[in-house]
Amino acid sequence: MKLFVHNFMSSRFLKNVTVGYPLELTVKQFEEKDIEFDRENTIVMLDKVQYEALLVAAAAVNQADRIPSEQPAKYDELSDDQLKQFHHILMNIDVVDGELICPETKTVFPIRDGIPNMLKVDAEK
């Protein structure tokens, strides 16, 4: 699971969950790839990223220090070096083994072999 996927995920479908976002993330194993950096694509991608969730994801792989703790006002004013840090977190990190956790009910959704299992029937077993 690429780390940016976390930015989209929610446990809102669980009973009694009102927001379910951002999911807590624990990472037991991840791989770092080297996907080619593209300045414009990175800016477009960051444009709709939920920053709070991005910080959660970056912290889960101990790389929160790569990005500012406050959301930058304008991504297109960042340098290439700064954007490369965002690109690295969003695109280069594949979570292989870990857990996603509902922030409200603490229901655990495992990530195995890089695939998060968000099936309610499995989580409620």
Next chain:
Amino acid sequence: MNLLLHISSIPGRLWLWFFDRFIMYPLMKIVAPMLAVRFMNLGYWPSTSEDDRKLIKFMDDADDLEEYESDRSHIHLYEKAMSMHPKYPNFQDMEVLEVSCGQGYSLEWIERWHGPTKCLIGCDKVVTRNVNNIVYGNATDLPFADRSFDFVLNVEAAHLYSDFRKFVKEVSRVLRSGGTFCYVDVRYPHDAYLVNEIAESFGFILQHFEDCTEEVVEGLNYSARKYDDLLERAPFFVKLFKKSLRETYCAPGTDGYERLKSGQKMYVAASWMKH
């Protein structure tokens, strides 16, 4: 007489219902890589109508399709679904979700020929291989945040969902305002038009609605030849389910094929914009 025929067909229908849900997908997990089965839909063969012009042009313009030749009719069905999107064939910079992406080959196809998307995520109850950005999830409990996507795609899967209305409600929830939902699936004629009523009840505005049964039957003729051939070469434990598998891909001569051909079932292609 009709009642007797109906009653006598019930065990067969129950078996196919059971087979579709509990045997076929686990079986395909083992068999698909062995038989190079990449797409699991009935297929589509475009007509010369105005509706299919964009699709035909796109396929004509695409080069280097040799590796996809045997999947052409399945890819046509995807292209048919996507061609209802106002931005077709260019989905660059969009956040796209495919609900029921199967083995995920469609994600690779979309990214390669319609991307690079800003983000492309697939969701399925059964994941048969580890591809980037696939999530195990239920179509009626989509594990995504509200208003996350610009485009939701659903190809020939919704007839298997436990609650179609809940699925559409979930699609409406995860789509942004102005986003597009493209849907193709087989339905009974008497409920095909309910699909739009349900979509409208969740804030969707109809953009396109088409009965494309004839084109799907043509697609079936093409794809069934390939699968019949693969079945002949399949391991014995697959051949045990030959009849049910042929029924699943609606090969000529099966009840499913005849139901489509005779109009007892119809194939719907529809798209909506979220208000």
